[in-house]
Amino acid sequence: MQELNGEKTSKVKKERTPMPEQPAEERKKNFNEVALGYAKEDALAEASRCLSCKEPKCVEGCPVNVDIPGFIKLVCEEDFSGAIEKIKGTNTLPAICGRVCPQETQCEALCVLGKKGQPVAIGRLERFCADYERKQGVKVPEIPEPTGKKVAVVGSGPAGLTAAADLAKLGHKVTVFESLHKAGGVLSYGIPEFRLPKEIVRQEVEYIEQLGVEFKPNYIIGRIKTLDELCDEFDAIFLGTGAGLPSFMGIPGENFNGVYSANEFLTRVNLMKAYDSEYDTRVRLGKHVVVVGGGNVAMDAARSALRLGADEVSIVYRRGEDEMPARREEIEHAKEEGITFRLLTNPVRILGDEKFNVTAVECIKMELGEPDKSGRRSPVPVEGSEFTIPADVVVIAIGTSPNPMIFKGSEGLDQNKRGTVIADEETGATSKCGVFAGGDVVTGAATVISAMGAGKKAAKAIDEYLKEQ
Amino acid sequence: MAYKILEKEEIAPSVHRMVIDAPDVAKAAKAGQFIILRINEKGERVPLTIADFEKENGTVTVIFQEMGKTTKQLAKLSAGEFLEDFVGPLGTPSDVEKLGTVILVGGGVGVAPAYPQAKAYSKAGNKVISIIGARNKDLLILEDEMKNASSELYIATDDGSKGHHGFVTDIMKQILDSGEKVARVVIIGPPIMMKVGTGVASPYDVEILVSLNSIMVDGTGMCGGCRVTVDGKTRFTCVDGPEFDARKVDFVELMNRLAMYRGEETKAVEKYDEECRCGLH
Ligand SMILES: Cc1cc2nc3c(=O)[nH]c(=O)nc-3n(C[C@H](O)[C@H](O)[C@H](O)COP(=O)(O)OP(=O)(O)OC[C@H]3O[C@@H](n4cnc5c(N)ncnc54)[C@H](O)[C@@H]3O)c2cc1C
Ligand SMILES: Cc1cc2nc3c(=O)[nH]c(=O)nc-3n(C[C@H](O)[C@H](O)[C@H](O)COP(=O)(O)OP(=O)(O)OC[C@H]3O[C@@H](n4cnc5c(N)ncnc54)[C@H](O)[C@@H]3O)c2cc1C
Ligand code: SF4
Ligand code: FES
Numbered sequence: 001m002q003e004l005n006g007e008k009t010s011k012v013k014k015e016r017t018p019m020p021e022q023p024a025e026e027r028k029k030n031f032n033e034v035a036l037g038y039a040k041e042d043a044l045a046e047a048s049r050c051l052s053c054k055e056p057k058c059v060e061g062c063p064v065n066v067d068i069p070g071f072i073k074l075v076c077e078e079d080f081s082g083a084i085e086k087i088k089g090t091n092t093l094p095a096i097c098g099r100v101c102p103q104e105t106q107c108e109a110l111c112v113l114g115k116k117g118q119p120v121a122i123g124r125l126e127r128f129c130a131d132y133e134r135k136q137g138v139k140v141p142e143i144p145e146p147t148g149k150k151v152a153v154v155g156s157g158p159a160g161l162t163a164a165a166d167l168a169k170l171g172h173k174v175t176v177f178e179s180l181h182k183a184g185g186v187l188s189y190g191i192p193e194f195r196l197p198k199e200i201v202r203q204e205v206e207y208i209e210q211l212g213v214e215f216k217p218n219y220i221i222g223r224i225k226t227l228d229e230l231c232d233e234f235d236a237i238f239l240g241t242g243a244g245l246p247s248f249m250g251i252p253g254e255n256f257n258g259v260y261s262a263n264e265f266l267t268r269v270n271l272m273k274a275y276d277s278e279y280d281t282r283v284r285l286g287k288h289v290v291v292v293g294g295g296n297v298a299m300d301a302a303r304s305a306l307r308l309g310a311d312e313v314s315i316v317y318r319r320g321e322d323e324m325p326a327r328r329e330e331i332e333h334a335k336e337e338g339i340t341f342r343l344l345t346n347p348v349r350i351l352g353d354e355k356f357n358v359t360a361v362e363c364i365k366m367e368l369g370e371p372d373k374s375g376r377r378s379p380v381p382v383e384g385s386e387f388t389i390p391a392d393v394v395v396i397a398i399g400t401s402p403n404p405m406i407f408k409g410s411e412g413l414d415q416n417k418r419g420t421v422i423a424d425e426e427t428g429a430t431s432k433c434g435v436f437a438g439g440d441v442v443t444g445a446a447t448v449i450s451a452m453g454a455g456k457k458a459a460k461a462i463d464e465y466l467k468e469q
Numbered sequence: 470m471a472y473k474i475l476e477k478e479e480i481a482p483s484v485h486r487m488v489i490d491a492p493d494v495a496k497a498a499k500a501g502q503f504i505i506l507r508i509n510e511k512g513e514r515v516p517l518t519i520a521d522f523e524k525e526n527g528t529v530t531v532i533f534q535e536m537g538k539t540t541k542q543l544a545k546l547s548a549g550e551f552l553e554d555f556v557g558p559l560g561t562p563s564d565v566e567k568l569g570t571v572i573l574v575g576g577g578v579g580v581a582p583a584y585p586q587a588k589a590y591s592k593a594g595n596k597v598i599s600i601i602g603a604r605n606k607d608l609l610i611l612e613d614e615m616k617n618a619s620s621e622l623y624i625a626t627d628d629g630s631k632g633h634h635g636f637v638t639d640i641m642k643q644i645l646d647s648g649e650k651v652a653r654v655v656i657i658g659p660p661i662m663m664k665v666g667t668g669v670a671s672p673y674d675v676e677i678l679v680s681l682n683s684i685m686v687d688g689t690g691m692c693g694g695c696r697v698t699v700d701g702k703t704r705f706t707c708v709d710g711p712e713f714d715a716r717k718v719d720f721v722e723l724m725n726r727l728a729m730y731r732g733e734e735t736k737a738v739e740k741y742d743e744e745c746r747c748g749l750h
């Protein structure tokens with residue numbers, strides 16, 4: 001029996017509690033957060049939908065196995081501090097995961113309520129608890145006696161931040177090296193403010209600093225120091241350098257002015273704040289913007305372009321909507337904001353004028369054929385179906401691979417053909433002694449929570465490795 | 470983290486030399502590499518070549534020309550002040566080895582990046598013939614330094630106020646014609662000068678390298694903004710370069726890409742100059 005709105009009901013509400021958000025007409029003109037977060041009443045109503053299953057499936061769906069029924073029970077009891085403590089037992093960045101995890105394919109996918117109605121909005125509850133804690137002021141845990149061991153973390157994305165925090169809590173001296181001027185990895189330069197406010201990332205980094213971790217920005221491993229040199233200075237190393245190298249399509253016209261990789265476009269907008277006239281970095285403002293790709297990156301680029309003032313923004317994706325890898329919520333939000341989806345469409349050529357400015361994208365229609373290696377039906381071009389879409393800005397968001405810089409001057413670090421570092425799935429151990437790796441640099445572009453999961457496992461393995469030393 | 474400016478002087482009209490305290494960068498720096506700096510939180514990331522470095526003192530020297538808002542703002546800073554960010558060394562170092570005779574051609578502020586190369590090639594045992602040029606004699610930079618670092622130094626000015634009346638590439642052609650056996654020519658300067666120079670040197674049996682300045686954001690291979698076409702393939706200047714085989718570079722594309730933000734930049738400078746007049750800076 002569940003208690004809902006003070007009434008005893010024998011049935012759980014099928015529908016989840018809606019998330020308050022900025023109206024689409026409003027939000028497409030600003031970079032403020034789209035989803036506004038649950039109020040206390042919303043959180044209580046949503047938490048009360050949880051059945052407290054004896055064998056909760058949702059926990060299995062979460063890559064870091066957050067004790068979901070446990071924290072939701074505490075929310076029901078209005079013990080929000082207890083709830084956040086429970087979440088933080090396994091997840092160091094809940095304010096971030098609650099906002100950007102693809103919950104519909106992870107924890108919420110396995111919630112039994114999802115069979116008949118909508119699953120419990122686990123991500124929204126997680127976000128609520130984390131935001132509650134931030135308003136109260138985050139408590140810094142006691143740090144144990146220093147072990148005297150030094151660990152270097154290369155890269156400050158979710159994998160590196162998680163590994164650094166866990167290792168610091170175990171008493172190791174941690175130094176994080178980051179090539180950009182700001183910590184956070186993709187959280188800082190890739191994911192836009194309207195999905196993940198940078199203030200949250202800043203606060204998370206500050207928290208980790210309070211754990212005694214030293215951050216060295218503007219410090220590129222492979223340039224200032226090689227990995228081998230780090231190995232001499234530190235007792236162990238965690239590589240969390242991500243997958244930041246942009247892929248291009250290799251079609252004619254890709255170097256015309258106005259054609260961006262999603263990384264450049266989003267870095268100019270997020271890290272360098274090109275949308276704010278107070279900042280010096282610029283980005284080309286398009287009237288007609290074409291974004292190529294179907295993942296979160298494509299959605300982010302398209303919705304950023306719209307907010308910069310474009311009249312029309314289209315997403316060009318070679319498969320169908322069901323095959324799109326983006327989070328469901330982002331696809332919905334993009335549609336509400338008026339982004340045009342041109343599915344089963346693939347660019348074949350980019351056209352430009354004599355001044356080298358892009359003018360249009362020539363595309364071809366696709367149809368779905370036999371399943372390919374990814375298990376998804378593969379797109380096949382429909383002969384003779386070429387057409388052009390006018391464009392003055394084109395953003396290519398078709399994937400990334402690891403930056404090879406870390407391999408410069410480093411002996412014995414094995415990588416595979418795709419350029420990713422080979423590491424043990426359970427421990428993150430690489431072929432190089434004392435060097436562990438995790439996150440996108442091992443898996444290729446994946447998710448925030450999987451990168452964090454890898455950082456966590458590696459921290460544990462590094463701790464064990466250091467004890468054996 | 471901040472990086473202290475130790476020295477600052479105007480070495481030619483609108484051309485400034487700045488020495489920065491950046492021990493980590495200085496220690497790792499090699500000829501041909503560059504840094505990216507940011508003046509403050511709201512500033513742009515601008516790339517500048519490492520013109521000199523001292524590993525013992527931990528200092529890095531840059532030489533820059535006032536172009537747009539950022540370099541004008543940079544010119545206003547004095548010794549004792551700080552830069553917010555200073556990342557480097559970036560780029561693949563020049564492949565300096567003993568080749569025999571090397572001609573270094575530097576135009577305008579392009580002489581700044583040519584200077585560490587002159588030193589490096591000389592140290593590696595090469596005969597270094599340097600040719601430096603500018604529009605007029607007041608704009609010439611690093612004359613004494615280049616003289617000390619080279620076996621021979623030639624000067625060209627567009628108006629004939631010093632040295633040869635004409636272009637650096639005229640002198641380069643004379644040397645190549647003289648029968649002197651030259652192994653490599655390195656041309657560094659404005660894109661149009663590198664393009665013309667490449668055209669002049671191409672018929673000779675000599676390796677030609679140019680150092681490309683494409684527009685950059687991160688300098689680590691992450692954004693792809695610095696892409697250039699070399700030998701028909703897309704390459705990233707910041708990691709694959711900045712030096713490339715000149716005969717294979719698509720200079721027309723490079724020059725067009727450099728013009729990408731010109732409109733916005735002009736506006737930014739106008740706004741900045743306006744604010745300066747109002748005493749806001
Ligand atoms: C636009 C965009 C939107 C996304 N949206 C989502 C989403 O909604 N949900 C989700 O779960 N995932 C999303 N992702 C994916 C997710 O962000 C990544 O999977 C995750 O950030 C990977 O974490 P990481 O720690 O492995 O690497 P990164 O976050 O890539 O961090 C790596 C860091 O290492 C630094 N680095 C690299 N090389 C060096 C070096 N040699 N020396 C020093 N530092 C170095 C880099 O500068 C960077 O800061 C998105 C990705 C992008 C690009
Ligand atoms: C590897 C590299 C090394 C460089 N070394 C030097 C150096 O030693 N001394 C020096 O004076 N300049 C150097 N430059 C050029 C310098 O980076 C630009 O002049 C500077 O970014 C201009 O900034 P601004 O804000 O003052 O001007 P802006 O207003 O940004 O631009 C002024 C002009 O510079 C061009 N420009 C803008 N950004 C860049 C950029 N990132 N790279 C190249 N051109 C640009 C624009 O097309 C415009 O015509 C180098 C550039 C690169 C890529
Ligand atoms: S961390 Fe992500 S996957 Fe795990 S419970 Fe939270 S929202 Fe779900
Ligand atoms: S500057 Fe970003 S890839 Fe070269």
